[in-house]
Amino acid sequence: MPENTQMPHTDTEAADPNLSGIGGWLILPAIGFVAGPILGVLLLMASLGMYPEVARNGYGNLYLLEIVVSIGLLGFWIYASVLFFRKKRSAPGTFIAFLVVSLAASCSLLAIELGAEAEVFAIEKGKQLIRDSVGAAIWIPYFRVSKRVKATFVH
Numbered sequence: 329m330p331e332n333t334q335m336p337h338t339d340t341e342a343a344d345p346n347l348s349g350i351g352g353w354l355i356l357p358a359i360g361f362v363a364g365p366i367l368g369v370l371l372l373m374a375s376l377g378m379y380p381e382v383a384r385n386g387y388g389n390l391y392l393l394e395i396v397v398s399i400g401l402l403g404f405w406i407y408a409s410v411l412f413f414r415k416k417r418s419a420p421g422t423f424i425a426f427l428v429v430s431l432a433a434s435c436s437l438l439a440i441e442l443g444a445e446a447e448v449f450a451i452e453k454g455k456q457l458i459r460d461s462v463g464a465a466i467w468i469p470y471f472r473v474s475k476r477v478k479a480t481f482v483h
Contacts, residue, residue, distance in 0.1 A: 347479040361409040368402040419481045420471040427464040434460050
């Protein structure tokens with residue numbers, strides 16, 4: 329091998345060690361990964377408590393579908409949180425997948441609720457879809473190009 333030829337560096341070798349760790353803008357997702365599951369469990373408990381009244385008003389199956397989707401997303405969120413705090417290499421991709429799945433779930437539920445003429449549900453789901461869209465628009469590009477993300481998630 330000629331003297332001037334160098335082997336290509338991997339992402340972990342090229343990463344700036346000063347950027348490694350949960351700091352900078354990564355603090356915001358870190359807060360979300362702690363607060364999100366806690367808030368999710370509390371909202372889920374409140375939803376379960378409201379189920380009898382919602383069912384009496386004729387929307388039990390629709391509400392049950394929302395609860396099942398919420399449980400699935402909560403489980404996915406907790407899984408992504410564990411990967412994030414363990415600084416696993418798969419954490420950024422898992423978080424991006426979570427954002428995409430959340431968007432797809434909101435779109436699907438909104439379509440179902442509009443089809444069922446459940447206006448109150450559809451309005452809330454529309455708001456959720458906007459929040460999910462804004463979050464995905466901010467965090468997907470960040471997790472794809474950030475030098476800190478590349479330097480942090482290496483295990």
